[in-house]
Amino acid sequence: MSTDVSQNLVTVSIDGKEILAGKGELLIAAAEKAGVFIPRFCYHNRLPQVGMCRMCLVEVKGPRGFSLQPACYLPVADGMEVVTESEKVKKAQDGVLEYLLINHPLDCPVCDKGGECPLQDQTMAYGPGESRFAEEKRHWEKPIAISDLVLLDRERCIQCDRCTRFADVVAGDALIEFVGRGDHTEINVFPDRPFSSYFSGNTVQICPVGALTAVPYRFKARPWDLSQVESSCTTCSMGCRIMVQSSQNELTRYLGLDADSINHGWLCDKGRFGHEAINSSDRVTVPLVRKGDSFVETTWASALELIASKVPSSRSAGDPDRIGFILGSRLTNEDIYSWVKLAKGVIGSDSVDSQLGDGLKGEVIASLRRATINDAVSAKAILAFTGDIKEEIPVLFLRLREAVKSGWTKMATIGTHKSSLDKLSEVTASVSVDQLQLLARELMRESSRFPEITKLFENQGVGADGDGLVVLLGRENLAWDQSVVEAFALELSRALPKAKFLVTIRNANFAGSIDLGAVPRLLPGRLPLESASPMMRQKWAGLPDRAGRGVKEMLSAALQGELDVLFLVGSDPREDYVDSVLANSALDTVGFVVSVDTFLSQSSAKADLVLPASSFAEKSGTTTNLEGRVLTLNQKVAPKGLCRPDWAIACEIALELGGDLGFGSAAEVLDEIAEVSPLHWGLSWNRLERSAAIEGMMIPVSATSLSIRPRAMLDEISTPGIASVWDQGLASSKTTYVETSTNSEDDEPVGEPATQTVAGMVEPIWRLAPVQPLGFMNLAYSRKLYSQGEHLRNSAHLVHLVVEAKCRVSGKTAEKLGVSSGGSVLISDKAGGEGQFELEIDDSVPNGTVELVRGSFSIPGFSPVRSGETVNYVKVERA
Ligand code: SF4
Ligand code: SF4
Ligand code: FES
CATH class of the missing domain: 3.10.20.740 (Ubiquitin-like (UB roll))
Structure with missing residues (x-):
């Protein structure tokens, strides 16, 4: 700004x-x-x-x-x-500091900012040394909780206006303001309106004094107790750059780093305070094997032997198609590559997937022209057909908000229900499944039946071929099957060959999963299974000769008794698969389920074997954000108990099966990725660490982007708490902001750069929406930031923010149902499952639609979304 x-x-x-x-x-x-x-x-x-x-x-x-x-x-x-x-400047600085300290409590010994406080530091460096103020200072109650996560000590405030500007201008949540006049001016929230912003932690980060402090960090550490490494948040697909700080092998704090292409220093509160889950004493820390209804601890050696007794080591020893792998979003690129190599290169099964019915088919994503975040914020126009970005990828919402408010771009939003993007959009249009095909074909034609959108885009200078248009593509309504969104995207991509797509799926590293072949029919580099290079065939000796199954097919195969072993690697289909009834019944029938996890999730708690995995900050590696930017993750603390990195677990299993993945470190995995995947050509750990690592590297890597750019300078006062830990903190593997050597000859890229980076155009397949059954209503099934999951359940200060299980309808619909706000309704899915919900009236929900939040409830036998339905409707009755 x-x-x-x-x-x-x-x-x-x-x-x-x-x-x-x-x-x-x-x-x-x-x-x-x-x-x-x-x-x-x-x-x-x-x-x-x-x-x-x-x-x-x-x-x-x-x-x-x-x-x-x-x-x-x-x-x-x-x-x-x-x-x-000069004398004059010095006198001015003396005056300002003496004035600021008149009412400052000087309670540095008990202030969280002590040791990293710009007021302390600049008073020492530029201040007069003593005060002439002998009167009583102003007093306020201290501290007061202005939200569940932030405490305010008004005595310490120097009225710099940073928190207010951030909340108003950047976040759009003007919930903190100056009130009162003269010496009664104070910073505060409005009566009965807490500072309940998804971005509140940023005000704590940028407050130059200890007026705003974070509840989870209160009295935890001083800079000299801490050490830090740079990393990237993996709570969603944005990949915000962060500084990870720890003390005594326990994570204490994440601070946002200013990466110009990504997060501008901002974080959302879910990402910022998620470190508490990693410290949790409820982590799985030893291998567990099922004995009847409970688990007993076992050794790694016995656990690996058990796996070897269940999994055929080669195609001749058994049918690899009866082995499946579902990979989750906490995995690094190195973890994903190792597990895909184990599955496809050693065991010979192509049944690997990483989308839990809430994403889009890997081949479809691979077929779309990729837009970067910067492409989106500078596009002539944006078409948003996506989940609520503020709820799913919060810092991307900040970037889009800035772009729209600054007039850099204009947006149109299409979908079935309201989202936070509506306020940023010039046009919002409600569309049905059957209208999507027309919209995709006619968007930039004169004959368009969506003239408001077409006119907006034309006025913005979008070409008839889509030049200048960026489409934000996600799952706007999970009640619509993913095939609907896929057909729309493919059709639009054909109609507008120059439009670009930013796939806005929330799950972290979904892009890495697709790029590295953690989907059926693809290999690393997004190459089709059948087009493996000779080098690849040599390194992946057991390559499957036929396509495998995706998650939905694996679950269906399980129900048919066709799946003997299922590996859940950081995934929890019982909770996260969009059709929870299918997931639960299918997983109950699989012969042997191995879960590699950090917690006993709903799925791992019912698995036959649980292997303890290292969590974020307990391992190094890389992740790929939604735009295809490879970013580093650095280890900060030792893994808990006997936890191991997921890539290492894959190596151990391969060895037990008589294979050898050939890796001794995450860096070696990355080297092989760069060798076999044309998309990752040019990447290396050294280059990522040495180069402008704060920005990561976009793939495919171009020859020019291999040159190393100097890092931006750090304004120590914009984010207090980083430079002070360098200067005073414990010895750490800290990365630096100093300009680094540009000599990259010691890690010259191997392999071939990408010439073909997509798996070929996939044909759109349109399915007609079924007729709405009598007595059934439309369903808007969306996600909120604080929906259930192990991450939140184990974050002490976030768990109580989990969204309540309510259903929302408009006043008119409520009247029709004969239920008032706070009353109960019974919602039935098409297969007869039922759930009872409290009703809330919200006139932003269209009449005749009921809105449910995914991850706000877990009711056995009830799933509002049933796999295979193009559109899901539900029956709503007064309970
Ligand atoms: S950022 Fe801190 S010092 Fe500045 S106005 Fe807000 S509370 Fe006061
Ligand atoms: S937007 Fe996503 S990546 Fe950024 S801090 Fe939040 S959860 Fe983490
Ligand atoms: S007036 Fe505050 S930094 Fe310039």
């Missing part, structure tokens, strides 16, 4: 030294780049400037000589003369 920097350069003199700066750049930023640090409190490079604190006053020469001006508010101009160190 800082002032736009054009290519034109200007010359500025700072303390007598001439520097070149971008025309229009703010003086405070230009000076910093030239190595001159100007103290600041309110300035933040991602927020609009307000010039509130006056800490950045410097002398600037004007027509009447030098005068004090705020460097954070002043764009540089050619010939500008600036003095940052």
